[in-house]
Amino acid sequence: MKKSIIVFGFTFLSASFILITNGCYESKKVADKSGAQLWAENCSRCHSAPGPGEFNNDNWDIVGTHMQVRANITGTDEKKIIDFLKGTNTP
C-alpha cells in the first residue's frame, strides 16, 4: 500500500508540476469566453450564481479569491469573472 501511495503521489506531483510550468493552455474556444459566460458556468457548478450588483467592487475581489480556493477556479477565469461583475456596478 505504501508503495502505491508513493507512486501515486510522485506521479501526481510530477504531472502537476509539468502541467503547471509548461502545459497550461486553453483552446481558443475556452480562451475566448467572456467574463459573463464564465460567471454563469463556474458559479452554477455548485450554487445559484450571485447576480451582478450583489457586492461592491472590493468585496467582489475578496469573493473571487475565496472561490479560487474553494472551487479551484483558475486565476485567469477568476479575473475575467470579477472584472465582468465589477463592470456591472455603478461607478
Add this chain to the structure above:
Amino acid sequence: MKKAFLLIILALTAGCLQAQNQSAGSNKFVVYGNAEAVYTATKDESGFGDINFKPIFLWKISDKLFAEAETEIETGEGEVSLGLEYANMCYIVNPHLILHAGRFLPKFGAYRGRMGEAFINRFAADPVGFGDGGIGAMNETGVGALGGIPIGDVKLNYDVYVSNGPQLLTDSENAGQFEYEAYITNNKSSAVGGRLAILPFANSSLELGYSFQHKSKTGDAGSDYENIGVTMQAVDMNFFQNIPGIKSTLRILGELKHQKTDNATYNKNGGTPLNFNNVSTAYYTCVSIRPSLVDNNFVRNLELAGRYSYFKRPVDAPWGGSNLRQFEAALDYWLHWNCVVKICYLKQKDEPSIFNAQVVFGF
C-alpha cells in the same frame, strides 16, 4: 470562557459588518456566512432545533496573500457550542497554483465542505454516512497545494495535502471509528491526501473527481493502537444542465466513499475482546430540477429534489450493525441565490420517517 469567546466573536463580527463596505487601502476584509434553523417532526415528537450561525471571515491581504476562517456556533447538542471549521492561510503562486496552511476543509469528495453546505444542499439533512457519525475526511490541519489547470477544452482541478489526519477512537462505544475533526495531533504520523477532478466539457457542466487519503498510524502515541492505519477513497460526480425544452435546470450529484481500517482487537464493556472487519462504504445520489428558465417569478424559484443514500457499516462494530438506507424528497423555494426554504420528507429503513423544514439565509 466559552461565553466570553462567543461575545468577542459577535463583537468582532458586528464591527466588521459595519466596516466591510468601506473602501480604503489594499488589505480587504469582509464577513460572509450563513444562518440556519430547522424544524423536525416524527410520529412521536416535533419541534424547532439545531440553530446554526456560521460567519466566514475573509481577508485579501494582497494579490498574493489571502486568509479565510469560518466559525460555527451551533445548538444541535442541546447547548451552544463553538467550533473552528477552518482558518486557512493561502499564498497565490500563480493562476494555477495556491499553497495553503492551517485548518482547512480537505477536498475529500465533493459533499463535505462544498455540496453539503446548507445554502447549496437541497435537503435539510446530510445523506447517511456523510454527516456526523459518517466516514471520510472532514477537517484537516496541515499544509497543501491546489489549483485548476486548463488543457484544451478540458480542465483539471487538483488538491494535495499533508495533515494530522483522523484519530482512531478506542473507547467501547466508538471502537474503530475516527475523530475526523481533531484540532491537534495524537502521534508523529501524518496523513497524505488529495483530489483530482476532471471537467471534460468546455462549459464545465460535468465534474468527475477522485479523492484519496492515507494515514499509516492513527492511534494515540505509545498505545497498542498507534500503528493502526486507514485508507479512504472517494469518487464524486456533479452534472448540471439547462434544458430549454422544459425551461429547467437539471442537476445530478453523486458520491461514493470507501474506508478501510487495519484490523485491531478492541475491548467491549467488561473487557471482552472485540474484533471486526473495519470496512465502511457510503454513497448517495441526488437529482434536482428547477424551472429556472420560466417567466413566472414564483415558479422559477421552486426546486424539486430527490436523494437516495446508503451507509454500509461494519456489522460487529459498536457503532455499526445494520446498513442504513434513506430516501429523501425535498421541495425548496429560493428567496435569493443563497437563501432558501426547504420542506423535506425523509424515509429510512427500520426507522421512523422524518419531516424536516429548514430556513437558510446566506449573508
